[in-house]
Amino acid sequence: MKRSYLLTIAILFIFVLFGCASQDDSGGESNSGEQAGEPIEGGALNVAFSSDPDTLDWMSTGATATRDVGWHIFETLFTLDKDYQIKPMIAEDYKVSDDQKVYSITIREGVNFHDNSAVTAEDVVASIERWRKVSSVGTIANDYIEAVEAVDELTVEITLNEVYNSLMSDMAAPKSALMIIPKEISEAAGERPLTAEQYIGTGPFKFENWERGNEIVLTRFEDYSARKEEDWGGLTGEKIAYFDEIKFLIVKDPQVMINGLKTGIYDYAQSIPPDLYEVVESEPSIDPVTYINGYSVTTPDKTEAPFDDLKVRQALNYALNKEVIAESTYGNKDFYSMDGALFDPEQKVLYSDKGTEDYLAYDKEKAKQLLEESDYNGKPIKIMYSNDSETYKRISQIMKQQMEEVGFLVELVPYEWATYLEKWSDPANWDLVVVGWSTRFSPSELGMLIQDTSSSGWYNSEKWGSLLDAWSVAESPEEREEILADMNQTVNDELPFLKIANETKLDIKSEKIQAYDSWVGQRFWNTWKSE
Numbered sequence: 001m002k003r004s005y006l007l008t009i010a011i012l013f014i015f016v017l018f019g020c021a022s023q024d025d026s027g028g029e030s031n032s033g034e035q036a037g038e039p040i041e042g043g044a045l046n047v048a049f050s051s052d053p054d055t056l057d058w059m060s061t062g063a064t065a066t067r068d069v070g071w072h073i074f075e076t077l078f079t080l081d082k083d084y085q086i087k088p089m090i091a092e093d094y095k096v097s098d099d100q101k102v103y104s105i106t107i108r109e110g111v112n113f114h115d116n117s118a119v120t121a122e123d124v125v126a127s128i129e130r131w132r133k134v135s136s137v138g139t140i141a142n143d144y145i146e147a148v149e150a151v152d153e154l155t156v157e158i159t160l161n162e163v164y165n166s167l168m169s170d171m172a173a174p175k176s177a178l179m180i181i182p183k184e185i186s187e188a189a190g191e192r193p194l195t196a197e198q199y200i201g202t203g204p205f206k207f208e209n210w211e212r213g214n215e216i217v218l219t220r221f222e223d224y225s226a227r228k229e230e231d232w233g234g235l236t237g238e239k240i241a242y243f244d245e246i247k248f249l250i251v252k253d254p255q256v257m258i259n260g261l262k263t264g265i266y267d268y269a270q271s272i273p274p275d276l277y278e279v280v281e282s283e284p285s286i287d288p289v290t291y292i293n294g295y296s297v298t299t300p301d302k303t304e305a306p307f308d309d310l311k312v313r314q315a316l317n318y319a320l321n322k323e324v325i326a327e328s329t330y331g332n333k334d335f336y337s338m339d340g341a342l343f344d345p346e347q348k349v350l351y352s353d354k355g356t357e358d359y360l361a362y363d364k365e366k367a368k369q370l371l372e373e374s375d376y377n378g379k380p381i382k383i384m385y386s387n388d389s390e391t392y393k394r395i396s397q398i399m400k401q402q403m404e405e406v407g408f409l410v411e412l413v414p415y416e417w418a419t420y421l422e423k424w425s426d427p428a429n430w431d432l433v434v435v436g437w438s439t440r441f442s443p444s445e446l447g448m449l450i451q452d453t454s455s456s457g458w459y460n461s462e463k464w465g466s467l468l469d470a471w472s473v474a475e476s477p478e479e480r481e482e483i484l485a486d487m488n489q490t491v492n493d494e495l496p497f498l499k500i501a502n503e504t505k506l507d508i509k510s511e512k513i514q515a516y517d518s519w520v521g522q523r524f525w526n527t528w529k530s531e
Contacts, residue, residue: 039515040528045243047522048251048260048269051388051417052213057194059127060134062175062447062455063421064438068270068521069248071235072218073114074179074201077105077124078172082233082519084347084441086172089227089236090119090180090202092154103158103167104151111225113182114206121150126186128158128178134191135176136450137442141167144472166472169442174235174520176445204241204525212418216248234519242528252388261286261510267529268509270522273390274335277506286508291518292344293505294438296329296395298383299448299457299497301427306381307457311374313495316432318367319406320399322360326501329394336501341488342446344439344502352481355488359499367406380411384423384430387414392434395500399434425454433457436503439520443471443487448497459496 051065058070077091088094092108111119128148131138144164149157160167171178185198199207202225205218220241229237249266251257254276257269262285272280280288300307300316307313323338330336340359343350383399385392393414400410413430415423423429440446447455449464467487474480491497509516516527 037530039240039242040530041242042244043529045246045268045524045529046266047246047248047524048257048266049216049248050252050254050271051386052250053216054418054421055193056199056207056210056216058177058179059131059138060176060193062136062445064436064521065417067175067177067438069216069218070179071174071177071203071521072205072246072524073199073203073207074177074181075203076172076178076235077107077180078168079235080172080174080441081236082517084234086168087229087232087234087236090124100163100165101160103160105156105158107154107156108225109154111202112223113202114200114221115182116223117182119180119202120153120183121156123183123186124156124180125150126183127180128156130186130189130191131178135178136447136453136455137170137173137176137444138178140444140450140468141170162473164472165474166442166444170444173442173445175438175440175447204239205246208245213250215250218246218248220244233517235523239525241525243524246524254390258283258286258508261508264510266510267513268507268522268524270507271389272506272508274506275331277332277335280506280508285511287511287513289507289509289516289518290335291505291520292346292439293503293520294344294436294440295502296391296434296436296500297448297497298395298399298432298434298500299455300432300495301430301457302460302496303427303458306374306376306379307431309375310495311370312376315367315370315374315376315406316403316408317495317498318361318363318370319403319408320498321362321402322500325395325398325402328398329391330501330503335504335506339502340492340499342443342484342491347441349477349480350441350484352484352488354485355490355492358492364406371407376408378409380409381431382411382413382429383432383434384413384415384420385434386417386420388417388420389436391436391503396434399432427454427458443468449491456496461490461494461496463490463494464496
């Protein structure tokens with residue numbers, strides 16, 4: 001049964017995942033910006049970037065630093081608009097068979113890669129096949145995919161082995177993304193992260209060079225194949241690259257970032273600690289940029305002692321006064337909220353607070369009792385964090401203090417971001433890891449719960465697996481609301497990670513940057529710098 005794209009969205013709304021509020025409701029400043037006169041083309045945008053990414057391969061990792069650079073270079077078949085609704089990007093349209101097991105996707109004609117070749121169905125098939133293996137989201141979808149075939153030069157057919165209502169949201173996921181790259185690169189890279197020579201996408205900017213620890217340089221793609229929809233926003237619709245180049249400059253010190261914006265060294269800076277908000281607000285040449293940013297967590301390594309013992313994880317949960325941690329870390333209440341759910345309240349279709357009743361459980365005596373009853377032998381607990389992030393550092397320090405008050409012995413293990421990511425893969429390096437997970441748009445994207453991975457602390461749960469399966473075939477909003485409550489409760493019962501607080505991100509930009517809209521991360525198309 002052939003449907004136009006918009007009709008399909010209406011009929012299949014029960015599985016299209018989005019948050020209904022705009023970013024102006026995020027608890028911070030409005031950043032949509034009005035155009036100040038005619039756009040100005042040219043020049044360089046200097047971005048003070050707080051973390052040196054491990055890779056720019058947007059498919060192989062869910063790391064925010066990779067995403068924020070990667071989505072300028074690469075694009076996906078489908079993605080999210082400014083209201084988190086699924087819209088096409090490289091795709092033109094799609095059809096779903098009557099039995100909902102066959103998806104026929106039409107590709108836009110004349111979409112160009114940065115090597116000036118045109119995107120074909122074979123490129124899309126090869127990209128999907130790689131996504132099924134290397135993406136944490138794709139590996140979940142893979143269980144439901146029977147075959148992916150090129151029907152003709154611009155048509156791809158995905159056949160499922162059973163109904164999987166999450167396929168569209170998985171393909172549109174902005175983390176571990178289904179980015180489309182040339183077939184030859186997909187096949188050559190296989191399951192390894194792309195190399196610098198393989199950073200060939202379809203985005204409005206193309207990769208130029210990367211000096212590790214110093215800068216990443218992108219340049220305008222002159223033959224970019226733009227969509228025409230001016231009102232879609234988010235990661236789709238019309239994209240215009242006004243800047244000749246974007247320089248992501250690695251800067252670790254937020255005060256250096258602020259001073260750099262004042263003096264014109266930088267045009268934009270990310271990840272400013274909330275306690276510096278008043279400094280930012282008092283400087284007329286600097287505009288604050290805010291947006292929802294997921295939440296901070298601590299994840300235990302569950303492969304070995306002591307956190308393979310649920311009682312030790314329970315003792316940890318009772319030992320942590322999360323409200324104190326959040327207040328001490330974020331300071332300004334406009335930049336955090338206490339909420340135990342897996343998704344943000346703005347994401348109304350995905351939000352449920354049921355099953356979160358014990359989120360703020362804090363009882364030092366109960367923690368001591370559980371620790372005494374557990375197998376904990378008094379050895380030091382290694383808390384690993386990235387010292388590139390003041391947030392992670394503060395959370396770790398306060399956790400150490402609170403844990404030691406109930407009988408844990410704690411050692412803090414900080415690393416710079418790239419080393420931190422490398423160390424994360426080996427359980428010998430840590431017992432607890434402190435990290436933030438940026439906004440997700442589907443249970444399949446919740447990287448802290450992907451089973452048997454370092455990011456989840458090697459979580460292995462039949463219950464969680466069964467809930468993901470139930471979510472994938474649920475047909476009504478009522479079913480999904482019930483599953484979301486069960487998901488919250490399962491995390492509360494099994495404690496694969498402990499949520500600290502919801503975050504609102506604070507970035508800053510020069511007042512000269514025009515028509516800028518932050519959405520859920522830095523995007524530098526459709527914006528320019530006034531003279």
